[in-house]
Amino acid sequence: MMIDEVRTMPAAGQPQLMRWSVVLPGLAALALALVLPQFANAYVTEVATTALLYVVLCLGLNIVVGYAGLLDLGYAAFFAVGAYTSGILTAEFGFNFWLTIPVAMAAACVAGIIIGAPTLRLRSDYLAIVTLGFGEIVRIIARNLDITGGASGLIGIERPEIFGFRLMQVQHFYYAFLVLALLTAFVCLSVERSRMGRAWFYVRYDEDAAAGIGINRVTAKLQAYMMGAVIASVAGCLYAAKMTAISPESFTFNQSLLILLGVVLGGMGRIPGVVLGAILVALLPEVLRGAGTYRPLVTAVALLAIMLFRPNGLWPDKRV
């Protein structure tokens, strides 16, 4: 062994929260994002808004999949919980939109606990199937209940007002989603480098070792699961307000897959990678418009190729 050799080595690297190679392009991207609607038409803005929606959803799922290492195939369910909670409360009970957000967050927490608490002890592939089943259950419930508007969904969801200004146009929602995306990124970054964030990494790398140093595995996973759920539910609220009409079709297994694809594509567990992945997922239908029925195949091949040849994603984690 080479204890001495290592001891004489210079200390490599300082703690870097963000590296300049990330910060500079990040700032450029942010500046671009802020001015985008000023020179882009409604179509581009709409696509960009969708991209921002996926950024929020992918960042949320990244907490579950990337940080805590739990494969969730029913993430759209929490998106649905948020959208329906907000939609029902505004359309049926006349709630102010902003008041529905905390209610939706609470609802997502409850749903997260109901499904997470008993199942997070399971091995990861079982968990994947349970979440898939849960996603389907939520969709079927939304489809079959009267309060959710049944299969054709809810219509006439009020558009939110802020300081007397009503969010109406694509641009307004673009900025609303941009704020939400930045807020989510900020939240993720804060949590990632906090005690709980580290606990998720510990559990993901080695559950037993994590337990051996005093981390409650199930609680840690549950917290990740719930935090992911809450983020999806907030995205759902804003989505409902933007669409004004929601139906179970927006919360299918395919939706969950797309969000997962975004997380995996860019690089699990890392915010810039996930943001990149999310944007790619949102652009995919636009870019592949000509591909027609080949589109799902192209998407699938991309996913498989990433896993086989770049398992850490397009923009992988080079931390430490």
Next chain:
Amino acid sequence: MALLEVRDLRLSFGGLKVLHDISFSVEKGAINSLIGPNGAGKTSLFNCLTGFYKPKGGSISLSGRPITGLPPHRITALGLARTFQNIRLFKEMSVLENAMSGQHCRSRHGIVSAILHLPAQRREEEAIRAIGMRWLGFVGIEQHAHRRAGGLSYGDQRRLELARALASAPELILLDEPAAGLNEREKLDLIHLIRRIRDETGVTVLLIEHDMGLVMQVSEKIVVFDYGQKIADGAPEAVRADPRVIEAYLGTED
């Protein structure tokens, strides 16, 4: 009162008895060892003590508090830390982050305060970091704090595992074959380190080790296992001379 009290501990896997009515104790401030041939049940005992296995019967208490059957994270929180036989570091994380992990059960801030960047949370983070650095310094690898843990030399990985366990502020630390894979030089360093743990921090040490040289040098008391039973218990010299121990190790001719 002894720090660790094990009474009539029994464990079995699907009908196969692994531990038979084990009883022993570890005094506060001691360095004790557990030895025995392969398959004697030493690691199984460790796993019972740390909550990874649920014993079939008997009791374990730490500082008088019963810990039998508690989940691992609760036991760690009550002051019992461990290392693993085949080093189990979080290899993709930094050395410092590994050391900081030990503080998890001694800190309390959660997601909400992290998002809000509360001053108290920041102070706690700073404290966790400082404690992590302190233990890295204690085991002598603070200069590697920001390297990837998996990139450390084997000997340093062993040290890091010790630092991580110590960072959880334990009363008792269980070391599972800490000398495995170390060379003679590193073993000497390890002996020195184990003594420092007890002398400088007051943490009681219980280790499983195959390297008898090391065991004989550091232990004040040795518990010997064979076939899941305790066959001897005493000071190194006495144990070394015990015919039952020699028999367990070298076998009998008939």
Next chain:
Amino acid sequence: MDFEIVLSADRIVARYGAIEALHGVSLSVKRGQIVALLGANGAGKSTVLRTLSGLIAASSGNVRFLGEDITKAPAHRLPHRGLVHVPEGRRIFGDMTIKENLDLGSFTLADDTERRRRLDHVFELFPILARRKNGDARNLSGGEQQMLAIGRALMAAPKVLLLDEPSMGLAPQLIKEVMNIVQRLNRQGVTILLVEQNSKVALKFADYGYVLKAGRIVLEGPGSELASNEAVISAYLGGVAT
């Protein structure tokens, strides 16, 4: 007896990830011998066997068996050639019957008559297995499982048998029984490389012995010589050796 070397290792190095477990181990086994490989826990005895049988690839050095270089041969190619490894901890297939376990021992054999002949041979050697042949292997006692593991290896008609700690976890009476069988097999012409912690037992039967410490051979010699060597004891219980 023809004391030709049937199995040899030349300065093999093996690693588990970053850890080098064997630092250049050389040994040789002659036809018809029982060779003991001794050493304390963690000395690398099992690793030597695993490298010989191809479960671990040696990172340097080479292994020769019956005159051929088998360093790179995958583990599943060796039983057919006559090199059979009885792993540490028996590793029997618990959810399968005893008969099925034995059948698997002769997996590479196409000839059913020959299989039946070998099965009869094993049953004759271990009558207890014959009596319970349709029972699940999981329900056997430790000693019986060891017999099954050896019996399973015999189904491949080994020329050389690598036995990893057959005495582990067995009561003294059973150890004796197992060792008698080992000796009997040897008399029937099977060359044996025996890994043992129980050195007294091993050296009683061994023609030759090697003592391994921390991944290196520290001592070797005829069994009877080693049996009386103080250094062997210290290799186990620590002290001044090497």
Next chain:
Amino acid sequence: MTLDLLIQQLVNGLIVGSFYALIALGYSMVFGVIKLLNFAHGDIYMNGAFVGLIVFSFVGIWVGNGWLGVVCALLVSMLVVGLLGVVIERFAYRPMRNAPRLSILITALGASMVLNGTALALTGGRHYAFNTDLGFAGIDISTVHITYTQMVLVAASIALMAGMQAFVSRTMYGKAMRAVSIDMGASRLMGIDVDRVIALTFFMGSALAAGGGVMAGAYYGSVHFFMGFIMGLKAFTAAVIGGIGSVPGAMLGGLLLGLLEAFGSSLPFVGSEWRDVFVFGTLILFLVFKPTGLLGRSVVERV
């Protein structure tokens, strides 16, 4: 519930259950040897149906659209799709064998999407008729009509499963398969080429799924790219109920799930719109309270 209804639902459950069982068997076998949840299994079933239809439409010209045609389609499809399973294992799963669990699962998901996407791209999402001359002739028990096709179908799937069980318990390769699922390392010491056994397992599991696909296609009379998704999920549920990794468990689970669905949807308070909730609920309850299933064995988890 009248007796007729009881018998009818029993028959229904048996038929759909035998499909579930066939697919569940492949899930279980693959899970057994490499502990991988093969998400692509449902799509393999779908591919089997398509290959069967293609073969059927060709051989139909010479042998007609009756039993002979279906049997030809069945055999060819089992062979072709079995090989497809081997190819998938070789190129998608084998490189990932030592990768982290999460990556393996996502790879399996990707493999599933590729199969599904290919079928969609080639068929354009069309539903294809799989028209046979098997007809609806059969016997009547009171008001319950059971066609000969249904009888043959159940008999055929039972025969396939029995054949599978015989293979696994009697033949050398079958034993090797079980050995690999118990202890891969020890299996290699027996001279078993583990890679080959895994490939064989994929072949057999995929062939069974393909057999199920052809039979379902011929029986229901239509084939489309999406037919594997629900079937895959239900078959997985069946495998979990029976105990994943266990061959008889998969059969039992399949039949039980079929019956559960048939009777579950006739309960007065559970409308058919809630049937899938009922199925997924059962799955979740099993996974939470009895993850080893009815016939599976618990594994002691060691540190």
Next chain:
Amino acid sequence: MHFGHAAWMRQQGKWRELMVVSFKRLAKRLACATALAGLAMTTMAAAADIKIGIVAPMTGQLASEGQDMENAVKMAIDAVNAKGGVNGDKIITTTADDACDPQQAVTAGSKLVSEGVTAIVGGYCSGAVLPTLKIYGDAGIPFVIIGANSTKLVAANQGNAFLANSTGDMQATTAVELFKKNGYKKIAVVDEGDAYSSDLAKLTAEAFKGEGGEIAAKETTTAGEQDYSAVVTKIKASGADAVFWTAYHAGGALLTKQLRQAGFQGGIVLGDGNNSPEYLEIAGSAGEGVYLLSPPTVDLLSGAADFKAKYKETYGRDAGAYAALSYDVGDLIADAITRAKSADQKAIIEALKASDLKGLAGEIKFTDKNTLQTSNFRPVIAKGGKWVAVE
């Protein structure tokens, strides 16, 4: 302060600073952007040719239907242009793909709006059309919906949208008339749980009960599933005279087959989603004698023979279920622009309200809710592997 970790803190500070600046800037830009967007809207409307947007599923499972819609609308517009266009201007079209997915429909809608189209036609899936109503409504763009016909569209309409297809309740009325004519007393209604079929099932059940009929069973199947035996058994046990299947052809064919296989002797009636040659292909002999509430397809329309031939000649494929209606809508929009005498969208909406078009598929006249005055559904029956009109 974090002594010893100053670098880390600096980064933190920058990050926070960045956030503050971003928020300030954001507020400014938000106001800016709104003004600009309004400006863009007015400039874009002043294009030379009159641009009509076509929104339809061009990808996904319903791509074939979308293709038909696009083709037929273009045919109509080409014919109008060949005769000199409208008010001297030529009409050009632009197509946006909604993939029958709500989210993509919104993107497609925005695309059309930002291209400055004068009017929009199309829309196949109600679920995808619903969220776009708000977009077109807010932009004040006239929108003629060709295929989608959920009653929710009527509720969400802001006055600019017109439903050229008969709505679900009209189909329900047609269905109930057929039930009564055939003497069915007890009906089992089966849907697939999606918006379209469950809506139709509900409306039909209500309408039939209102006429004194009995709903013997109301069942839902899962799309993509093949085994309907449990549902079939329940229907048989319910003693229904007839089954009304409200969803699409794939499930319809499977249900028909399994009903007949189980020995069900009663009538089988299918909703308009079953109008596909694939239905007859898959159902085979079991499909014989089954009723279908058909939209006005070319095969059923006496005056559509020329269109049918020309369509085949132009596009090399048979005109699908919605081709004739799509052609009519193309005519309708050209007609409305002509009558509005300008490309002014308010005037076009007014002109559409006053439409009275005798098209291939029938008469297009709107109610005050912008829905068709007369149902264009017509019952047909499967005979000898073909749909023939029921008289």
